[in-house]
Amino acid sequence: QKEVEQNSGPLSVPEGAIASLNCTYSDRGSQSFFWYRQYSGKSPELIMFIYSNGDKEDGRFTAQLNKASQYVSLLIRDSQPSDSATYLCAVVGQAGTALIFGKGTTLSVSS
């Protein structure tokens, strides 16, 4: 059973702090890794993807991938109350094209 694991949270951080969201996956052959943001009652919105080991930065967001440890993380710098949402980690396995999602981590940024 290919799985993606995330801490459900809630993760609470004050405004302006760095939020760190983590994800582990079981399929060692996984190729691509995605972070989606989902506001309550809305559909997932793609914010980052990464496919090679290391860091990838986009504005206030940094995705980190460590394939040896089967670990993906998302850092949100200068967190804002508008960042409060559920963050979904998703993985594309070696065998297919479907996204395998974790259950998501709820982030709450307090002003």
Place this chain on the structure above:
Amino acid sequence: DTGVSQNPRHKITKRGQNVTFRCDPISEHNRLYWYRQTLGQGPEFLTYFQNEAQLEKSRLLSDRFSAERPKGSFSTLEIQRTEQGDSAMYLCASSLLASYNEQFFGPGTRLTVL
């Protein structure tokens, strides 16, 4: 609006009725996916089309579910003889074949089976 669109946005039906949902992908995207999401869970994959060909189906897609993508454009997902357990958000996503499979989601159709 050039994003993925889905209709209807909400559907309330009685148990045993059939329902059909429509998805219009981003125009140049040749891959189209259906997912289902229940409260507190991440989306779960149902099925995938590349152009008009249905290439992958999840074991979650029971024989009451059928999906089509005629002419490789819009797609429909039909659920026959709905059950209360079918209540969920049904999400459609699309992506480009020549990409890292970044999938962009539509707004979803929320199904409630009474």
